[in-house]
Amino acid sequence: MLLDIDNAYIQYGPSVMAVQGASLQVAEGELVSLIGQNGAGKSTLLKAVMGVVPLHSGAITFDGSPTDARSFSTVRQRISYVPEDRGIFTKLTVGENLRLGGVTRRDKKALAADIERELERFPVLRKYWGKTAGLLSGGEQQQLAIARALLLRPRLLLLDEPTLGLAPIIVDLIFDVVVRLREEGMTILLVEQNAVRALEVSDRTYVVQAPGRVLGCGSAAELGKLPAVVDYLGFSPSDVRGNSHVR
Amino acid sequence: MKMFASSSRSAQTPILLVCLGLLTALVGATAGLTVGRVAMVTLISLVFVIGQSTFTGNSGVMSFGHVAFMAIGAYTTAYLTIPVPLKGVLFAELPHSLRFLAHVHAPFIPAVLLSGLAALVLGLVTAPVVARLSGLQSGIATLALLVVVYNVLNSWTAVTRGSSSMIGIPRNTTTWLAFAFVVAAVIVSWAYKKSRSGLQLQASREDYWAAVASGVAVGRHRAVAWILSAFLCGVSGSLYAGFLMSFNVNAFFLSATFAFTVMIVIGGYLSLSGAVVGAVAVSVLQEFLRRLQDGEFTGGSALPAGLADLLLAAVLLIVLIKAPLGLMGVRELRLPGRRRSQRAEAAKGAAGAEGEVRAPV
Amino acid sequence: MSVDFLVAMVGLGALYALLTIGVALLFGILGLMNFAYGEIIMAAAFAMYLFQHSPWPVAVAMALVFAVVVALLSERLAFFRLRDADPVTLMIASFAVSLAVQSVARMTVLPRAQGVSPKSFLTRHLDLLGASVSVRELLTLALCGGALAAVALLLGRTGLGIQLRAAAENFQMAKCLGVRANLVIPCAFVVVGVLAAISSIVLVWRQGSVSADMGLQPMLIGVVGAVVGGMSNLRGAALGGFLLGAATTLLETVLPANLIAFRDSFLFTTVILVLIVRPQGLLSGAKVRVS
Structure with missing residues (x-):
């Protein structure tokens, strides 16, 4: 496993235990998403990884090394994080x-090429x-x-609610990019409010309930068989046309 | 019965604080000249820090400007108690509109109260400022107030004697009189803390927006605490003038501000007990450092001047780093009660220590 | 307006802008309203006094070294340990640092103010566009202007500058991207030390004396300029400082003699008013979109 969160308890603020016993795994090349209501502890999990x-x-271990070790550096391990704000x-x-x-990169030429590639991907940035x-x-x-x-050439990309508050056309664009990155082999952990879209694009989805408890995980079809998940989400994930891009 | 128990418990803290003042006064009244002087300055400092704590402790907003109120108190007392014939010499060039100042005179106790009132007027004028600002902005604004008052006192030579010393103030402050004002200050400050306005202000200290959303008029309560604390600090300035008999405008600028800030921060700026304990502890520490600097512990050879300040600064830094809320945190002094109430206290204390104690920024 | 007046006005403006930048830079990055800034200036002046009989490049070099060392020491011994503290705690800590440095100066060489004999070339006058301009004013303008340009270049064009500005705006995110806080923050203190040294050299030239509490006035100017210009916006802060300097020169010629003593009262009343009416600063064009 590239990322392994095992029975994590995370305190948020002075007195709130926002995550109580969450466990989840992300394998190399996977697109995994976390869905669940506001305050379920999804964002807190990403922050704890960082x-x-x-x-x-x-x-929490990344590629075998514990992330809370003193010597661990998310930058050196090339974990990129796009926070909610x-x-x-x-x-x-x-x-x-x-x-x-790319502030930590020494390969300036390759970095310039990477910037050029991102400008191709997002033409508005060139403008x-x-x-x-x-x-x-x-x-x-x-x-x-x-x-x-x-630009860090991440081995793991953490995206926290990338479509929050955006116009539908931009939401489509962002999801397109996420799917494209998955096809390029990028490992992605995505936190998403929009459960349907997340289920559509992800290899696996974790359904998280406050305070940071995993209700179930798997593909859309697998989640549909879990009554607790269906009950919590208010719809059956198996109705979603899941993993369309994989096949 | 129950009510009686709870009211006696709530009176415990002010009684303990008064006892601490009494101890200082007793030391001052019985010991020699040097220690007596230190005890007197401590008592006057106590009135000041209790005054400042009435504002900072309840509002959680730090102020660097309260020494300005002390200055106003001291100058008012000088005007009211210097004998009229001497005033004619000292203030020969008073502008015409202020000529009456050369003839006013008052006995000491009314002079102290009037000095407090003069500071209160400055408090009234500046209250709209502190009512609107928090955190760093309030820190800078209160410091700006101090600079303005200092600049005026230092430059308005015809009225304030500028950078020359104010002299000829009769000595009226006795140890027991200072102690009496400490008692009064504790009572006023504690009564405010337990009053409706005080409680609402403390609510805004814990969570500004929650208090605002619950309909607390934070600005108004801040203004009330500010004005009250201005009065008490004015009184302490008056006692100071009546004790020293002469003073200079430089006594009311940054070094005094720093000394009082050290007391309040080391004791714990969110609690009245913190201010009192801090004032006593820092006074003792300062006297110890002064003696160290004068060579009392090194066989008579004086150490370089400035050492005492350096060590005081170091102590403050260590407290800021290790215990930013000071010795007392948000707690108040209490006698250790019976086991049950103690445990309840401990639980409360722990809850307090865990959260909600940060000042609004 | 005569040329010499113009040079004096712009020169003082540049000096004040420099003082303001020194205060605003650390405020932007650490939330630190640094009242010990004046003591960094004093440390440089102290070196100028110690080495006044050496050739002037030595004195200038030592001024730089002293200021940078004091700035770095204050970071290491005090502010490093208070990185997560709120701005008010930091401000109180900077008071303590300020007092500590002052006491060290008093304990060693500066119990009293000491004179620094001016270099002979400073008292000369040059003929410029038909007006006689003092070399001192010209050098003030040149040095401070040069330092400001260098800061602008450093912050605007270099990798370090970008990292500094990023850390100033969002420290957490900068760290996530790999900006090394333990490198960038000491760098900021070095920059502040250099700026303080340059202002100090100019100040010593202008007033010809050195004392333990000489840092107070320049520090207050820096704070006022930063508040007026907008504390977290360096360009606004510099402009605020510049206008303050220019206004001071103007006030000193325009104000009646008996009101000049009250200049500080006017300035600080302005500060209070600005804090109430426009806490983000008079000159900061807050044109940032939120969503």
Whole structure:
């Protein structure tokens, strides 16, 4: 397993235990998504992987090494993270934001080529290259955040609600990109409110219930057989045309 | 019965604080000249920090400007108690509209209260500012207030004697008088803390927006606490003038602000007991450092001047790093009660320590 | 307006802008309103005093070294351990650092103010466009202007500058991307040390003396400029400082003599008003889209 979260307890804020005993795995090349209601603890799990919030107990290992070890570095292990608020530096230009995505890379030539490739993928970024990032629209900022995350050449990409609050046409665009990345072999862990779209694109989906408990996991069809999941989601995942891109 | 028990429990803290003041006063009244002087300055500092804590402790907003109120109190007392003939010499160049100041005179106790009122007026004028600001902005604004008051006192030579010392104030502050004002300050501050306004202000300290959303007029309560604390700090400035007999405008600027900030932060700026304990502890520490600097522990050879300040700064930094909420945190002084109430206290304390104690930023 | 007046005004503006940047830079990155900034300036002035009889490049070099060392030490000993503290705690800590550095100065060489004899070339005058301009004013303008340009270049064009600005805006995200906090923050303190040293050299040239509490006035100017210009916006802060300097020069010629002593009162009343009316600063064009 590339990422292995085992019985994680995560405290959020001074007194709330937001995640109580979550376990999940992501294999290399997989697109895995987490769905569940607001406050279920999905985002907290991603933050714990990044070390933004500390692990209270349990273990998170990436490629065999525990992420809370002192020597562990998400950057050196090439884990990229797009937070829910996108984490764009609004006072910097689009170009400067992108350069920061590869700030640790020494292979400047390859980095330039990678930036060029991301500009092909997101043409709007080329158009606004020298513009202050704070002036971009929400959808444009989201594209910038994803492009910037890819410049680390990540082995694991963590996406936290990439389509939150965006226009439907942009949502389609983002999901297209996610699917394309999956086809290129990227390993992705996606947190998504839009359960139907997540089930459609993912290899496997974890259904998470507050406080951070996994109700069930598997493909859309498999989840459909679990009464607790159907009950929690309010619809049967097996009705979703799942994993369309794999076949 | 139950009510009686709870009211006696809630009176425990102010009684303990008064006892601490009493101890200081007793030391001052019985010991020699040097220690007596230290005890007196401690008592005056106690009035000041209790005053400042009335605002910072309840609102959670730090202030660096309260020394300005102390200055106003001291200058008012100087005007009210310096003998009229001497004033004619000291303030020969008073502008025409302020000529009456050369003739006013008051006995000491009314002068102390009037000094408090003068500071209160400045508090009233500046209250709209603190009512609107929090966190760092409030810190800068209160500091700006201090700079403005200092600049005016330092530059308005005809009225304030500028950078020359204010002299000829009769000595009226006795140890027991200072102690009496400490008692009064504790009572006023504690009564405010337990009042409706005080409780609402503390609610805003725990969670500003939740308090606002519950209909607490945070600005108004902050203003009330600010004005009250201005009065108490003005009183302490008056006592200070009546004790020293002469003072200089530089006594009311950054080094005084720093000294009081150290007391309040080390004790714990969110609790009244913290301010009191901090003032006593830092006064003792300062005296110890002064003696160290004068060579009392090194066989008479004086150490370089400035060492005491350096060590005080180091102590403050260590407290900020190790215990940002000070010795007391949000707790108040209590006697260890019977086992059951103790356990309840402990549980409460733990809950308090776990969360909700951060000041709004 | 005569040329010498213009040079003096722009020069003081540039000096004040430099002071403001020194305060605003650390505020932007760490949320630290650094009241110890004045003591970094004092440390550089202290070096100028110690080495006043050496050739001037040595004195200048030592000023830089002293300021950078004090800046780095304050980071290591105090602010490093308070990285997650709230701004008010940081501000109190900077008070403590300020007092500590001042006491060290008092304990060693500066119990009293000391004179630094001005270099002879500073007192000369040059003929410029028909006006006689003092070399001191010209050098003030050149040095401060140069330093400002260098900061602008550093922050705007270099990789370090981008990282510094990114860390200033969103420290957490910058760390996630691999910006090394333990490198970038000391770098910021080094930059602040260099800026302080340059302002200090100019200040010593202008006032000809050094004392333990000489840092207070420049620090207050930096704070006022930063508040007026917008604390988390470097360009606004620099502009705020510049306008403050220019306004000061103007006030000193325009204000009646008996009101000049109250200049600080006017300035700080302005600060309070700005905080109430426009807490984000007069000059910060808050044109950032939220969603």
